[in-house]
Every structure is written in C-alpha cells, then in structure tokens.
Amino acid sequence: MSKIQEYVQKNGIKPSDCLYHTQRSAKSSSGQPAGKMRVLVAKADGIARVEYTCPECSHEAYAEQEWKRPFWLKCEKCGYKMTVPKMKAEFKKEQKKGD
Numbered sequence: 001m002s003k004i005q006e007y008v009q010k011n012g013i014k015p016s017d018c019l020y021h022t023q024r025s026a027k028s029s030s031g032q033p034a035g036k037m038r039v040l041v042a043k044a045d046g047i048a049r050v051e052y053t054c055p056e057c058s059h060e061a062y063a064e065q066e067w068k069r070p071f072w073l074k075c076e077k078c079g080y081k082m083t084v085p086k087m088k089a090e091f092k093k094e095q096k097k098g099d
C-alpha cells in the first residue's frame with residue numbers, strides 16, 4: 001500500500017491539489033471492516049487512484065479509474081464490489097471545492 005504515497009511525493013501533491021482524498025476501512029459482505037481502501041483524486045486529471053485490501057479475499061491491489069459518484073470498485077481478484085460511503089462532511093467539502 002504505497003503507490004498513492006509515491007504518487008503524492010513524486011508529484012508534490014498538496015491537499016489543495018486533491019479533488020478527493022480518503023482512507024478508510026472497507027466492509028465485507030458480512031459487514032465486517034476487514035479491508036481498507038485509500039482513494040485520491042487529483043484535480044489535474046480527475047482520475048481516481050485507489051489502493052485497497054479486499055475485505056473478502058485480502059487481495060491487495062492498486063487501480064486507476066474515472067472518478068464519479070457514487071464511487072465503487074471491484075476487487076480484481078474476486079470481483080467483490082467495494083463502495084465509498086458518502087459522508088456528510090466530505091460531501092459538503094466537495095461541494096465547496098467544486099464552486
């Protein structure tokens with residue numbers, strides 16, 4: 001889980017350069033917070049960079065995909081769908097930044 005960190009350091013990404021950045025636990029199908037995911041969307045390209053540990057099969061991977069709401073990602077190994085729950089505070093922040 002260091003791809004996003006490398007990207008941030010290499011490109012000198014500051015919080016103000018991010019459209020969205022979060023790190024949180026990912027829940028398995030039984031509701032257990034068994035995995036985790038980190039999502040970073042740079043304003044420069046609008047691409048969501050995601051690092052995750054699948055809560056279903058513990059597979060670790062890095063992925064890039066178009067950023068859109070609601071955001072979700074499928075584990076490349078088992079196909080489990082991970083979602084990024086919308087949090088009120090973050091949503092407000094996003095709205096503000098979007099102006």
Ligand SMILES: [Zn+2]
Pocket residue numbers: 054055056057058059075076077078079080
């Ligand atoms: Zn998986």
